[in-house]
Amino acid sequence: MMTPVRVLIADDNPIVRMGLVALLDNAPGVELCGEAADGREALALAVEKRPDVTLLDVRMPGTDGLSVIGDLEPLTRIVMLTHSDEPDVISRALAAGATSYLLHGSFDADELVRAVTDAAEGRMRLSPAAAAVLAGGLRGEEPVPLSATPKDLGSADPEQRWSELSREHRLSRRELEVCRELVTGLSNRDIARNLFIEPKTVKNHINSVFAKLGVTSRAEALAVLLGTAEEASEHTPARTPSRLAT
Known part of the structure; x- marks a missing residue:
């Protein structure tokens, strides 16, 4: 049997956390190992639990997600999971070490599971808005795949x-x-x-x-x-x- 991907969820909205738990709780190959309500708590849990992947919101009260990416990145792969599609935020998150960037509403349960397992293996997944930012969308051009050469x-x-x-x-x-x-x-x-x-x-x-x-x-x-x-x-x-x- 394959070792399950251990996932930590970090979001200040308890309803969002409940929804993510519902999506991932019975997913094959995924094991939930904790929930955090802000960046500081996410970092503490990552040190304790050593998750393979952390689903991290951008904006949280207290310590936000962007502030802890640098400290989290050596401990866990990071999937930004947020409502923020601002180009500067996307760029800052990926430059700081986030593996993937997904927007709420742009994925279903199966796609989320694939994003988690891909992130655990170091493969990037981006919501269309994030891909557009990284591949020319800032100037209104047709995005170029990140795997392009x-x-x-x-x-x-x-x-x-x-x-x-x-x-x-x-x-x-x-x-x-x-x-x-x-x-x-x-x-x-x-x-x-x-x-x-x-x-x-x-x-x-x-x-x-x-x-x-x-x-x-x-x-x-x-x-x-x-x-x-x-x-x-x-x-x-x-x-x-x-x-x-x-």
Whole structure:
């Protein structure tokens, strides 16, 4: 038998928590291990229970969800489960280490279970609004799948496209490796595991990539990395040579 995915629910609304419990309580392969009413309680329970996945609301009284993602991320995979579809909130949550971002009303019971089991294995799931934010929806464009590679965006040779990106933005070899993992939707922890480096090192590389791309969020970085050359230039402000130095 497969080991069940242990899930912690963190939401200040008891009705929402009851609904999530009802959806997941009898789901095969899922085991509920606790409920929290705010971010502080979620963190304490995560330390105690070590859930595989935490369903985390954004806005909660006291300590909100966004405030504890950084502390939760080393302990559990995080699925943001919220009513907030604000682009800045979505970007901040994913940049801080959330694995997935789902909006209430955009999934049924089966989809929620799949999101939980996918998150436990490090696979990202996004509600359409979140995917749009990360893949061009900020400018009203048709979203591009997060699993897309430069080949999917019109280049005959994906390796050539990656080489062009590396030269254009003066990315180091390791930064380029991190970028290639980043566009698949992986969290910092999973990128670190794939590249055999520490999560803190991944975060440092991502910060360096942000500076070289001229962006300030993961959403903007994805727009550059997944965009055409013309789209990338629209997202990338003018740079000075000192900013591009490795």
